[in-house]
Amino acid sequence: MSKLHLRISPHLTSAAFACLFTFCSCDTTVKTDTANVGEAIHKTNKITPSETFQIDTTKSEITWIGAKMTGRHNGYFKIKEGELYMNNGLLSDGRIVIDMANMRAEDKKIDQSSNEKLTKHLRSPDFFDVEKYPTAVFELTGVAPYDSTKTKTQAKAVRNADDALRVKHPTHQVTGNLTLKNKTKSISFPAKVTMDDSVLKAKANFNINRTDWDLVYRSDESLGDKTIYPEVNIGFNIVTKPQSKTNL
Numbered sequence: 302m303s304k305l306h307l308r309i310s311p312h313l314t315s316a317a318f319a320c321l322f323t324f325c326s327c328d329t330t331v332k333t334d335t336a337n338v339g340e341a342i343h344k345t346n347k348i349t350p351s352e353t354f355q356i357d358t359t360k361s362e363i364t365w366i367g368a369k370m371t372g373r374h375n376g377y378f379k380i381k382e383g384e385l386y387m388n389n390g391l392l393s394d395g396r397i398v399i400d401m402a403n404m405r406a407e408d409k410k411i412d413q414s415s416n417e418k419l420t421k422h423l424r425s426p427d428f429f430d431v432e433k434y435p436t437a438v439f440e441l442t443g444v445a446p447y448d449s450t451k452t453k454t455q456a457k458a459v460r461n462a463d464d465a466l467r468v469k470h471p472t473h474q475v476t477g478n479l480t481l482k483n484k485t486k487s488i489s490f491p492a493k494v495t496m497d498d499s500v501l502k503a504k505a506n507f508n509i510n511r512t513d514w515d516l517v518y519r520s521d522e523s524l525g526d527k528t529i530y531p532e533v534n535i536g537f538n539i540v541t542k543p544q545s546k547t548n549l
Contacts, residue, residue, distance in 0.1 A: 329368040331534035332463040334491055336507040341478050341485040342442040348393055350386035354501040354541035356397065358382065363399060364536035369519075370526045374419060376406040381436060385501055385541060392444045392473065392494055392501070397539075399437040401429050427518045434482045443476040447491055466506045466536065468493050475505065481514040492537070503539040508532045 363378040383397035406419040424431040471491035478485050492505035512520050512531045519529040 328530075329370065329373050330530050330532045331366050331368065331373075331466060331508060332461045333467045333534060334507045335532075336488040336490040336509050336535075338509060338513050339487045339489075342476070342487045344442045348388055350388050350393060352387040354385045354387070356380060356383035356385065357540045357542045360540040362536075362538050364534075364538070365404075366534040366536075368530045368532065370528055370530075372410070374406055374408045374411075376404065376408065376416075376420070376423075378404045378437075383539075385441075385503070385539070387501070392441075392503075395441040395477075397439045399439065400435070401437050402431040402435040404429065404431070428516060430482060437482075438480045439477050440480075441475065441477040442487065443489075444494075445474045445476075447471045447474050466534065468504050468506050471505075475503075479509075479514075481516070484514045486513050499543055501541045503537060505537040506534065508534050 358380045361380050363380060364375065365378060366373055366375045368374075379400040381398040381400040383395065385395040386393050388394075402424070404420070404423065406416045406423065408416055408419070411419075423429060426433075468491060471493050473492050473494050474489060475492045476487060476489040479488050488507075488509060490505055490507040492503055494501070494503045496502075510531045511517075511533050517531075519527060520531045522528050
């Protein structure tokens, strides 16, 4: 009986070997809700709000998780300023200005020096080019009650390690224009909007494809284990300061 010899290339990385050994594709992307992305929406019917809520930039945050074949990295976008508006007790509008110049990697799996190196690269022209585009903007264009039947469908889905990221019991389907590097696309995603002691709060977590905003660095799968997946996970945790009444 002939013997089967398995020859391993010395150039095969340990991560790639693990993939082969477990017969998996090493898909490290975040498994959560995916935002619907489309062309920018031009909002024409501006409604004067009855209440204005200023975003508390010290308590609010926007998180990100990026993935490649060999793992993930995560960090934060700071919020520069923003407001949410309500009309007759309902969320109707809003605008968030994101401070891209101070975005950062804050991955506990790597040391501080590596985080600083990653942060510098993400701020470079390869990615966000923050010297040229120091801010990004998310502007609400529509808010609708969330279809609860979608939650039932999700409950039947296969459980995975990323379920903790998914917003539980969303209340609204939020739609808005996201402008990155001077390119605007409409995104729509589930969110949980609550009022607690006159403080308006909003949470959301979803994936977008960065190439829709021409962020294409190492998105080509032909690069093998050097590929950085185009899917990026975004988390919103918005807390407002006490409301102010708008004089009509």
